[in-house]
């Protein structure tokens with residue numbers, strides 16, 4: 135098979151990320167509003183004018199139209215180019231750090247799924263079960279191409295779900311709070327399925343540290359803001375997926391030796 139040079143692969147990953155970033159913006163807008171992703175043309179949310187293909191080129195349409203609707207002049211949110219550029223950047227990093235072609239494909243597929251869930255969590259504070267299921271299937275695929283230990287991953291994920299449900303029930307029984315939040319439990323289970331045990335332990339530690347950091351930052355900046363952990367868990371999960379090899383050689387080996 136002909137080896138494609140890295141530069142070409144990175145450019146292709148950026149283009150892929152822009153196109154799928156556009157899908158992330160559409161899905162994260164439509165899903166919480168109960169709108170179908172398959173049916174209906176894209177419309178301007180303000181004047182409801184049907185958008186032409188030239189209005190839908192990721193990032194470029196927004197820049198060319200100076201962030202305004204071509205038909206009514208309304209401001210089009212920066213969320214669109216921001217999400218598209220972020221997805222493209224993550225796809226390029228994923229491509230650069232993939233250790234095998236199989237992992238590369240799964241990383242390219244799982245990155246837009248993680249982005250969609252993170253955007254919906256940040257904007258609407260919930261995780262749609264259908265998307266979590268897609269993420270879980272891709273997590274299983276990642277484990278399959280990583281070390282093949284899908285059954286071990288499923289066993290650990292089941293353990294995480296049972297433990298999470300028990301802790302959640304405990305919280306509710308003591309009426310300490312509204313509970314642990316089952317979205318968090320589902321994402322931790324997805325992590326347990328996708329990551330080898332030693333990387334999963336790193337994932338738990340990183341998620342805890344990031345969560346403490348963001349809670350402190352938010353408490354200082356916006357004391358009344360109710361912090362949700364799902365997007366932090368998703369960010370930690372994505373990092374552990376792309377940096378799996380680095381985590382194994384740098385941290386795990388350092389602790390074991």
Ligand SMILES: [Zn+2]
Nearest residue numbers: 178181203206
């Ligand atoms: Zn308009």
